[in-house]
Amino acid sequence: MQNQIASRAGFTLAHLPLLGAGSSRTESLASYVLRLAHAHGYRPNDFIKLLAPLSGQAERDAGQWIGQFLDTRFSDEASVLACWVPLLEQLTGVSGLAVATLGTWGSLLTRRGSDAVVRQWCPHCLEDGHRSGGAHMHLLWSVGLVQACPHHGTELESVCPHCGAGRTPSGRPAKRFAMHAPGVCASCGGWLGTVDPRQPQASPREIPQASNHAVCVAEQIGTLIARPLGPEESLRVHCTLNVAKDRYFGGSMVELARWIGLGKSTVHGWLSGEVVPELRRLVELALKLRVPLGDLVRGCTDSLPLSLTSGSAGLKSYVRAEPRPDEKRADLRQLFETRPDLSIREMARLLGMNPRDVYYYEPELARAHSDARRMEQSEAREAVLDEAAQGVMTHLARVESVGECTTVRDLRAAAANEAPSLSYADQQRVVTEVLKDWAA
Ligand SMILES: [Zn+2]
Ligand SMILES: [Zn+2]
Structure with a gap:
């Protein structure tokens, strides 16, 4: 069918490879289409209007077709996967374009975070891509939960630094952000990387650092982008969670639920496999368990640490992989x-x-620090014991001078009176020592 359409249309498209495939830098399909349009000398909208009748979809207005390619239009991702991917593969002769959509993850990545923005980018990554000859928009940036670049540790941008496009006059995020080409603002034609091409000698733009947590979240979601769910694979979060329950909580669902911080019924649904936790929860779980998110959702438990507190090979390697x-x-x-x-x-x-x-x-500093503290603490303890001993001796001297009797209990009280922080065992020890000296 597609074959017939393509041959009837009588044209093919440039054989452009998808950029960054197989890594968290995988190009989004929207970015790929922008580059295709550019390669053929079309404006993006005209290009999509030209192809739309071939996509096999019912007639719809051009705005809707274009809307499908916006990075964050996950709702239409299924139709993008069903119609546009085969068509573009056919016309370009490039296979495997499905990885440029979030559709391979089914419903998992279609749930938008409430903080989703329409289009965001890492200026450093755009600059890197530009320098290596292939600036492109990363699929990772279209996931609403992602707010940082896992490679540069900086925040993502969503507003053009030159003309302010991407923000409404009232300062709220705009619904759309159009680009002429990946990294080129359609409103002003400005380059969204860090170096202004008109002033290549000027120092690059400063991009704010992101929080460690935001970088970890982006890195975790990046593991999903780098290795999409294959057709023979399925979501097996419940397998990982069941192993975690048995390994860390003696098989207790109640304990697992408490550790996660959610109700029993929610966690029960997860463990039975009836409910797949939403992306935000999954990321937090992966961070807590210190496993790659891709392993967590596939039910691959090899990287699950042997225990939650002590290190194992899997845990260590993840700690090492932590950013910055x-x-x-x-x-x-x-x-x-x-x-x-x-x-x-x-x-x-x-x-x-x-x-x-x-x-x-900081192994050396940490060891020196704890040695010093232990030394300080033992010196402080010696001083307290001395004071307590003084108290006991004063008491003994007093009762002896007046010819009274005393008990061990009174002596302990005298020690405690002088050093209230002393434990019972230490009181006893001080009294025994003093009595030994006294008798001698
Ligand atoms: Zn970056
Ligand atoms: Zn602009």
Whole structure:
């Protein structure tokens, strides 16, 4: 059928390879169509209008066809997969274009985050692509939950820095952001990368750093983009969760639900496989379990750590893969310098990391720090024991001078009176020591 249409139309399209396939930099189909239009000298809208009658879809107005290619129009992704992908593959002779859509993930990636924006991009990635001859929009950027670039650790942009397109006059995100070509604002023709082509000598634009969490979320969703769900694969989140339940919580669903922080009935639905958690939950689960999201949803439990607290091969490799260790090291070094009063645990909490990571990132500083603290603590303890012993001796001297009797209980009370923080065992120890000396 498609064959007939293509031959009847009597033309083929340039054999443009899809960029970044097989990585989290995979190009979106919208970006691919922009490049095709450019290669054939068409304006994007005219190009789509030309192809639309061949797509095998019912007649609809041109605006709707164009709308299908907007990066975030997930609702139509199924028809994009069914109609446009085969047509473009046919006309270009390039196979495997389905990975340029989110449709391979079925319903999982079609649920938009409430904070979804129409179009967003990483200026650094555009610049990198431009320098290597293939600026393109990443499919990853069209997932609403993604707000950072996993490669550069910076925030994504959604407003043209030159003309402000992408924002309504009232400052809200605009519904659409049109591009002439990937990375070129349709409103002003400005380049959305970091270097202004009109002033190549000027220093590149500064892009704000994203939070660690946002970078981790983007990295996790990137694992889905890098390896789309194959036709023979299915979502098996429940398999991973059941293994986690047995491995970490002794098979207790109640404990697992408490750890996740959700009700039993919700988690029951997940474990039975009747309900697939929404993307936001899945990402948080993957971060908590420290497994790649792609493994979590496929039910591949090889990378699941052996325990939640101690390290295993899988856990370690994920910790290593975490973004921007340099930044964590710098934060830690500063903390060691400015707040030596904090314990390792308190430092870890301040930086939102696991105490074990402190030893991983700054092993020497961490060890020296905890040695020093232990030393300080044992010195402080010696001083307290001395004070308690003084109290006991004063008491003994007093009762002896007046010829009274005393009990071990009174002596313990005297020790506690001098050093209230002393444990019962320490009181007893102090009294025994003092009595030994006293008798001698
Ligand atoms: Zn980037
Ligand atoms: Zn602009």
